[in-house]
Amino acid sequence: MSKPKVAFYWCASCGGCEETVVDLAEDILGVVEKVDIVLWPVAMDFKYKDIESMPDRSIVATLLNGAIRTSEQEEMAVLLRRKSQYLIAYGACAHLGGIPALANQFSREQILKFNYEDCPGMVNERKTRPQLHFEENGCSPHLPEFRNVVRTLDQVVDVDFYIPGCPPTPNLTKAAFDALLSGKLPPKGSVLAPDSALCDECDRKKTKPSDIAFLEFKRPHQALFDPEKCFLAQGVVCMGPATRSGCGAVCTSGNMPCTGCFGPTSRVRDQGAKILSSLCANIGPRDEEGINKVLEGIPDPVGTFYRYGLAKSLLRRKVNLPTSGNGH
Amino acid sequence: MTDPSKSPNGGWTPRIVAFFCNWCTYTAADLAGVSRLKYSSNIRVIRLMCSGRVDPQFILDAFSRGADGVLIGGCHPNDCHYVEGNYKMLRRFQLLKRMLADLGIEEQRLRLEWISAAEGEKVKRVVNEMTTQIKALGPLGMPEKFRDWDQEVIELAHHVEKSGAAACCCGSAAAPKDSKAEVAHV
Numbered sequence: 310m311s312k313p314k315v316a317f318y319w320c321a322s323c324g325g326c327e328e329t330v331v332d333l334a335e336d337i338l339g340v341v342e343k344v345d346i347v348l349w350p351v352a353m354d355f356k357y358k359d360i361e362s363m364p365d366r367s368i369v370a371t372l373l374n375g376a377i378r379t380s381e382q383e384e385m386a387v388l389l390r391r392k393s394q395y396l397i398a399y400g401a402c403a404h405l406g407g408i409p410a411l412a413n414q415f416s417r418e419q420i421l422k423f424n425y426e427d428c429p430g431m432v433n434e435r436k437t438r439p440q441l442h443f444e445e446n447g448c449s450p451h452l453p454e455f456r457n458v459v460r461t462l463d464q465v466v467d468v469d470f471y472i473p474g475c476p477p478t479p480n481l482t483k484a485a486f487d488a489l490l491s492g493k494l495p496p497k498g499s500v501l502a503p504d505s506a507l508c509d510e511c512d513r514k515k516t517k518p519s520d521i522a523f524l525e526f527k528r529p530h531q532a533l534f535d536p537e538k539c540f541l542a543q544g545v546v547c548m549g550p551a552t553r554s555g556c557g558a559v560c561t562s563g564n565m566p567c568t569g570c571f572g573p574t575s576r577v578r579d580q581g582a583k584i585l586s587s588l589c590a591n592i593g594p595r596d597e598e599g600i601n602k603v604l605e606g607i608p609d610p611v612g613t614f615y616r617y618g619l620a621k622s623l624l625r626r627k628v629n630l631p632t633s634g635n636g637h
Numbered sequence: 638m639t640d641p642s643k644s645p646n647g648g649w650t651p652r653i654v655a656f657f658c659n660w661c662t663y664t665a666a667d668l669a670g671v672s673r674l675k676y677s678s679n680i681r682v683i684r685l686m687c688s689g690r691v692d693p694q695f696i697l698d699a700f701s702r703g704a705d706g707v708l709i710g711g712c713h714p715n716d717c718h719y720v721e722g723n724y725k726m727l728r729r730f731q732l733l734k735r736m737l738a739d740l741g742i743e744e745q746r747l748r749l750e751w752i753s754a755a756e757g758e759k760v761k762r763v764v765n766e767m768t769t770q771i772k773a774l775g776p777l778g779m780p781e782k783f784r785d786w787d788q789e790v791i792e793l794a795h796h797v798e799k800s801g802a803a804a805c806c807c808g809s810a811a812a813p814k815d816s817k818a819e820v821a822h823v
Contacts, residue, residue: 383793414739458786465790582693585736589728590689595714600731610736623697625786628779629741632786 313369313490316348316360317399318389320382321409321459322375325476326400327351330372332479340486344369348389360388368392370489372399372472376409376620377460381453390466395489397501401475401570403462404500406620408475410459413619413626414611417457457632461620471500475570475617478556502555504574507567511549511558513539522593526606529565540566544606546613551577551584570617579623581614651771653706653764654699655680658688660718661753662710668757676761677768680708687711688749689722693733696747701779706746706771708763713751723751745770746777 319327333340347368348355371393377383390396401407412420425431425438439452462468472485485501488494495501508514517539527544534540540547540561548569549561560567573580592603607613615622657663663684669676685691688711696707709730711723730749737747748767752759 380793383790387794456789458789460790464787465794577694579694579697581736582697582733585732586693586729589732590725592728595724595727597727597731600728604732604735607732609739610732611739614736623694623701624740624742624779625783627739627741628777628782632782632788 312343312345314347314367315344316368316371316389316393317346317351318348318371318373318385319351320373320375320386320403320462321378322400322402322407324351326374326402329400329474329476329479329482333483334479336479336483340483343490344486357385360392363392365391366394368394370395370397372397373462374400374403374476376402376406377462377465378409378412378456379453380456383456383465386462386466395469395494396462396466397485398462398468398471400477401473401572401617404471404473404621405572405618406459406461407570407617410461410618410620411612411616413459415627416630417455418631421455457630458626459620464620469497470494473500473502473553473571474556478559480557481555500553500572500575502553502571505554506574507549507552507554507556507558507561507571510554511539511561511567513537513561516542518542521591523588523591523603524593525603526588528606534564536564546584546588546607548580548584548614548616550587551580568616569614572618572621580618581611581622584614585610649776651679651705651768651776652703653680653708653767653771654704655682655708655710655764656685656688656691656695657682657710658690658712658718658722659684659686661712661716662688662750662760664754665710665752665756665760668754669760670757672757674757674761676764679768679771680764687717687719687722688726689717689719689724691726691729693729696733700742700746700777701783703778703780705774705777706748706767708767709747709749710752710760710763711749713753716751716753742777743774745774 317327317330330337346353347363348360368389371389373386373389373396375382377386398404402409406413421438425433426436441452441454442449470485472481474481481502488501508517516537518541521541523544525544526546529545532543534543534545540549545566547561547566549567551573552567552569553571553574555571569580569584573583577583592600594600594603611619619626657666663682666682688709691709699707709726711726712718714723717723726749730747734744734747738744745767748763750759750763752763
């Protein structure tokens with residue numbers, strides 16, 4: 310019998326998720342033994358037409374990382390959806406939008422203008438920008454289109470499972486492979502990680518105060534933190550209470566607060582709104598002036614609470630940005 | 638059924654979702670009713686036990702489903718039936734309005750008012766004021782915005798579908814899924 314086929318693909322991402330697959334270390338040998346990798350652009354050479362020529366649903370599982378920003382990424386997502394039995398959103402970007410989705414605070418024009426004209430070090434006197442079509446030496450290349458909106462994978466195609474994290478940890482990846490290969494899969498749409506808050510597996514939980522009154526919020530560069538005490542008790546914004554567990558509390562063990570990359574648990578729809586609710590309710594002062602003084606410690610609520618989840622949030626994007634269809 | 642966002646003459650009129658606390662503001666709205674005070678019919682009141690129960694998710698959800706404004710009514714400071722609930726709402730409101738501004742939602746679309754059970758007149762004034770302000774702002778129209786934003790994806794999905802149709806008949810390149818299906822507020 311032929312081995313089950315597996316594909317890895319990347320879209321708007323940094324490469325960290327690919328790194329996690331490699332971080333399986335010797336466990337990867339066990340995986341490679343059991344599956345045929347039919348697509349993995351970061352490590353092996355494949356062409357678009359190789360995928361196109363495969364029969365539909367012939368890939369057992371595609372692990373796709375990265376958010377969807379360009380027409381090429383969309384096209385690959387649609388194609389891989391068709392060729393795969395299971396499409397898995399791998400990592401925070403495919404799952405929630407991730408860091409790239411913070412660009413949903415800016416218009417396409419603002420981003421292109423900054424990157425091709427205004428950013429420090431840019432020399433582009435003719436203000437050249439990438440074009441969809443152009444002529445060069447008798448060839449007419451075609452470039453992907455840069456969309457107005459950053460999307461999660463499931464805002465473009467149907468997704469079967471989600472593996473959270475920025476990046477997902479090797480143990481979650483391995484568990485997902487084990488589940489796939491043994492056929493013991495949870496219901497469609499599940500996030501393949503525990504469904505409890507990060508605090509549950511954080512060593513600092515025993516010092517988490519039951520009653521708290523924030524008098525200030527400190528940011529990570531503004532103080533030296535006690536390595537044992539709950540971050541909330543130290544007046545630090547920690548996304549732990551609004552974030553899914555499963556990472557093994559690696560950040561808090563490394564003396565950094567949780568930034569929320571695993572997204573919310575299944576009971577919460579909007580991670581940012583939920584942590585805002587929780588933190589604010591526990592501010593000490595009762596008068597507007599006093600409250601706002603404490604809140605000065607959170608200068609960028611969108612960037613702090615939706616660091617990985619803006620595309621998947623209830624509003625998805627800054628609401629008054631232009632969207633003129635394809636915008637070109 | 639008629640479209641609730643349309644006025645009788647067919648023009649747009651604001652939809653304002655109002656979260657009123659059981660003990661003060663909802664009772665005040667009742668008082669306004671029995672006193673035969675007339676206020677604009679643009680609000681849809683949802684009674685909660687306390688303004689402290691207003692999860693910011695409710696507010697974002699209301700906006701994302703088509704509300705043009707959200708009004709929250711609670712007891713005056715020191716009058717909360719549960720002692721602390723209105724302070725919790727006030728603190729959430731302070732940061733939420735800043736965050737909404739960062740996300741491009743005008744300040745007047747979210748309003749917090751303390752209205753005691755005796756202040757039927759204030760319900761009338763606040764609702765009418767807010768309706769006028771939002772009329773001036775125009776619709777927020779999030780559902781329409783979502784549709785507009787996703788147009789670019791739907792076009793390509795159709796295109797790929799068509800080009801792949803010869804090879805395949807089971808491709809299910811879907812229009813973006815309705816994320817509301819999984820809404821749960823706890």
